[in-house]
Amino acid sequence: MSTSKDPPWFPHGSLLENLIAFSQHLRRSGQKFSVGPQEVQDGLLALGAIHLGSIQEVRLALKLVMCSNLEQERVFDDLFFQFFLPSRKRLEARPSRSSPGGLGETAGKSQHTQNNPSEAILDAHSPRMQGQARQSDDQNTDNWAAPLLRAMFSRTAGSETLEVEIPQQGLDEMLRAATQLVNQVRLGRSRRWDTTSKGSRFHFRRTLRKALHTGGDPIYPAWQHHPKRQPRFVFVLDGSRSMQGYSDRLLQFAFALRLRCNRVEVFSFSTALERITRQLEKARSLAERPELGQLGQAWGGGTKIGENLLRLEQKFGGLIRSDTIVIMASDGLDTGAPDVLDYALRQVYLRCAALIWLNPLLSTQGYDPKANCMKTALPYLDRFCAASTPEELGRLTHQLRLRK
Amino acid sequence: MSQTHPQLGSVEGIQAVLRERNYIADLPMATALRLVMALHKPLLVEGPAGVGKTQVAKTLADVLDTRLIRLQCYEGLDTAQALYEWNYPKQMLHIRLTENVGESVAQREAEIFSEGYLLRRPLLEAISQDAPPVLLIDEIDRADEEFEAFLLELLAEFQVTIPELGTLTARHRPYVILTSNRSRELSDALRRRCLYLWQNYPAFDKEVEIIRVKLPGINQRLAEKVATVMAHLRELPLSKAPGVAESLDWAQALVSLHKESLDLPILEQTWGVILKDRDDLALVEAQKHRIAELVA
Known part of the structure; x- marks a missing residue:
């Protein structure tokens, strides 16, 4: 039942009914909004504290109450307008004068891309460098080159409809390997005091x-x-098509690592980067495997290592600290620009305690890391290995010298 | 609180009051503060370093004319530094002095674990005030997960349990503001107890306004040029992108050097005010002509 105080754009009768329906709408979205009765109650209180006639204030108040992370914050406005004003386009409060090249609060995405020099660098490099990548990678052709060719035919498209699953078989071994890996890390002492x-x-x-x-x-x-410091890991998995056959096992290892250690962040990339830690941490035991669903352009497409590593460094740079071990799992068959990769690797190398590169092709007879990508990466690596079995994965950090 | 500060009853009023204190709050921030006061829920502000997350708590305390209690988080922070600690030397001394008084063990224990022997740390201090203070829990992402779990009881119920004294409930709920630079992911449990606000770098107009408000002596043109350069720098893949604090430092430096406009030599002389990393300097050096063109 709608009251005279309710704004006319409320589609479902009373304020409470609208809030309940909106919370259901949020829960149905893919962003895992945890909006329950408490949030609805807070929403009601929040709406009572602002000017209900202003759609902007209503939107901001509900956003403050119902979002709990940046990912949700970013999609909230669209969901809000989709629900309350389905016939109208998003009412974004644009500044009277646009930021000249600024990544300000209201800078739109197109403007951002247009004015972002780093994006411009990436865009400018892509066709030329992709050509170079083809040439240079072809120099090192052998039986491992087939995946590269597969990747080249789909440089920009991820398998958006591909369901990603973690294999159940061999998970116990992976857990043992993850335990071994975590225990081997020798960090200094924490600042905490223990009895x-x-x-x-x-x-x-x-x-x-x-x-x-x-x-x-x-x-x-x-x-x-002072107890020993717990290590932190950032696991970056190349999920591109050329890694087919390896990526499932490596994803399984990342999941095992997340189960064994709380301080693990997992990312997947193909032509785009996706943080999958949240999906992995939903499952807290072997019995419940996490549902990764579709990872879009972060799985099953082409390979842009440098660009995605740069995105990782810029967007999630805070996760790479002086006590973080970064594990990069990729075959190095890159179609991106080598100088972008060089810059991104340098930034990651300077921030982290150790940078490990797992290249499954390294165990292939006759493989030599001569491809542009691997040549660029080698100077920055603290360890470069194949690690295709659980035993080898477990020894990844054995006698690893941490730089910090 | 809105009775003592009538303007705090509306979002626009909050914006106006904050502006009087030289803090330029946009609509999301003003709405967040309105809800902090109305709902008495903690506010979690995430965003890059130097966008004014800490400053908002200071300004809020100023506006409410109340005490600001700050807890700076770091790895290894525990309850002894954040909540309370017993004054052990004083307790030892008391035990020694009352050895021959003839009190029972229970009596002596009750005495040495009374409030007179309690050292209050920021969190306990915040819930023991006569007037609601502003509690700033700064850089919560630097603290351990264990400490974050400990905070849950405080943020949900505004009470803490001291085994020797029992459960202490807040006389007045403090206004709690938590800040995070996202150096690690905070738990969902903590997030659910807070209002959430993402604070990004300010848009161009807002940054110009901030510079002009904080430095009344600066001319509009120079403030715009400073904001233009800063917006451009933030687009570059710098390891330490400059925040609003750097904008203000730089503008202050330019005013102190009696510069009315920006050109390449001035840019080169003053990079050190805004860029604090060798690689960043090299990257910006390579683009200096483009930046100089921007402000020409």
């Missing part, structure tokens, strides 16, 4: 507690020490 029987700092609180049982005399002292 221990022997340590470097006297633990007043615990000692005092114990002293109560001995008449106030601290006979049994307690100590504290």
Whole structure:
């Protein structure tokens, strides 16, 4: 039942009914909005605190209450207008004067692409460099070249309808490998203090507690020490078509690593980059495998390593810290620009504790990393290996020297 | 609170009040602050470094004429530094001094674990105030996951449990603002307890306005040129993109050097104010002529 106070553009009767229907609309979208009764209640309170006649204020208030991360924030406006004003185009508050080349709050995507020098560099390089990539990669042709040819025929298109699944077979072995890998990392000590029987700092609180049982005399002292630091991993998986046959197992390994260690971020790329950590962490045990669904251009298409690595560095740069081990899993059959790859690798190399490149082709007889991409990457790598079996994957960090 | 500050009852009013304090808040930020005050829910502000996330908490405290309590997060932060700690030397001394008084163990324990021996850290301080303070939990992404889990009780119920004293509930709910630079993903549980706001670099017009408000002595043309260059630099793949703080520093530097306009020599002389990385400097050097053309 609509009340006189409700704005006329509310499609489902009362404010509450509209909010419930809108929360269902959000949940049906692909962004995993966790909008329940609490959020609906907060939404009602929020709408009571603003000017209900202003669609912008209503949109912003509901966005603040119902979004909980950047990905949701980015799609919210479209979903809002889709629901409340399906016949109207998105009402975006444009600035009176556009930012001259700025990545400001309201800079549109087309403008961003137009004025973004890094995008311009990428665009300018693509046809020429793709040609170069073809030439240079062909120099190192052998039986492993077939996937490259496959990749070249679909440089820009991902298999948008391909359902990505993590194989169940061999997951136990992968878990053991992941455990081994995590345990082998030797980082320094954390800044936290943990209670221990022997340590470097006297633990007043615990000692005092114990002293109560001995008449106030601290006979049994307690100590504290800095525990070992937990490693962080960023796993970047090349899901392009040329990696078919390898990417499933590597994705399985990434999933196992995520199960074994909380500080793991997983990305997949083909012609576009996709963060898949959230999908992977939905499953907390072997029994429930995560549903990755369709990864669009991040799976099954061509390969643009440099561009995607640069996107990773720019968009998720904060995830690559001085205690992060970056694992890049790719065959290096790239159709992107080598100088972009060089720049991106340099940035990642400078930020992380170690950069590991897994190239499944390395175990192929006669393979020599002469392709432009691999030649560019080699100077920045702390470890370059094939690691196609769980045992080899488990030894990835064995005696790895961390730079930080 | 809106009774003492009538303007805080509306989004436009909040924008106006913040502007009086030289803080230019756009509609999303003003709406967020309106809801923080109306719903008493924490606000999680994410965004790149230097876009004014911390400043908004300071300005809010100023507007509300209340205390700002700041908890700077870092790896290894634990409850002893964030919530409370017992004053152990004082407790030891008390035990020694009362050895021969004849009190029972239970009495002595009750004495040394009373509030007089409690050292209050920022979180406990925030829920013990007579007037609701602004609690700024800065760079929450730097803290460990364990600490984040600990925060859940505080942010949901505004109460903390001290084993020796029991559960302490906030007399007045503080206005909580959490900031994050996204150096790691925060848990869904924490996010669900907060309002969420993504704060990006300001648009051109807003940045010009910020510069003019913070530096009244600067001319409009120079402020626009500074904003133009900064917007361009943020598009470059820099490892440390300059924020609003750098814009203000740079504008201040130009005013101090009595520069009325920008040209290539001035740009070269003052890069160090906004670029703090050798690779970034090299990248911008390669583009300096294009940037000089932009501001010509």
